[in-house]
Amino acid sequence: xxxxxxxxGEVLTxxxxxxxxxxxxxxxxxxxxxxxxxxxxxxxxxxxxxGRVKKQISEARRIAGTDALRRYRESxxxx
Numbered sequence: 001x002x003x004x005x006x007x008x009g010e011v012l013t014x015x016x017x018x019x020x021x022x023x024x025x026x027x028x029x030x031x032x033x034x035x036x037x038x039x040x041x042x043x044x045x046x047x048x049x050x051g052r053v054k055k056q057i058s059e060a061r062r063i064a065g066t067d068a069l070r071r072y073r074e075s076x077x078x079x
Contacts, residue, residue, distance in 0.1 A: 018045045 006020035026035055037043050
């Protein structure tokens with residue numbers, strides 16, 4: 001079953017570990033709601049956190065990042 005790697009004892013990424021802890025803490029419920037567990041040190045990383053603020057980047061920074069990635073990929077083609 002997808003998403004239950006922790007129950008099978010598989011190695012997890014940081015994000016998977018956080019999601020697994022939320023799953024266990026919520027009584028094995030995948031309801032997709034904010035648990036409001038503000039005292040939990042992992043709360044800020046919870047996927048359904050109501051207070052989440054998405055990081056905003058300027059258009060100029062986005063373009064600069066895209067250009068840098070394109071240049072990097074082009075340099076790797078010749079390697």
